Amino acid sequence: MLPPAWRAFSLFNPIVYLISGFRWSFYGAADVSVGISLAVTVGFFVVCLGLVAWIFRRGTGSRIRNGRQA
Numbered sequence: 217m218l219p220p221a222w223r224a225f226s227l228f229n230p231i232v233y234l235i236s237g238f239r240w241s242f243y244g245a246a247d248v249s250v251g252i253s254l255a256v257t258v259g260f261f262v263v264c265l266g267l268v269a270w271i272f273r274r275g276t277g278s279r280i281r282n283g284r285q286a
Contacts, residue, residue, distance in 0.1 A: 230260040 226232050233256040240246035
């Protein structure tokens, strides 16, 4: 569907792999291998989860310190 240059560029978007997995589940065909789609989707989830955990541990934007309001 996309020219080769844009297809290569679009592979850096993790949502492409999620959509490809949905296409495979509905139609039995996908643009990208199902195993790769699953691995990239799970990897993206783990990175996002790690980022959220780091933000919460750091306390960015939190006004409560040590159980008392600042």
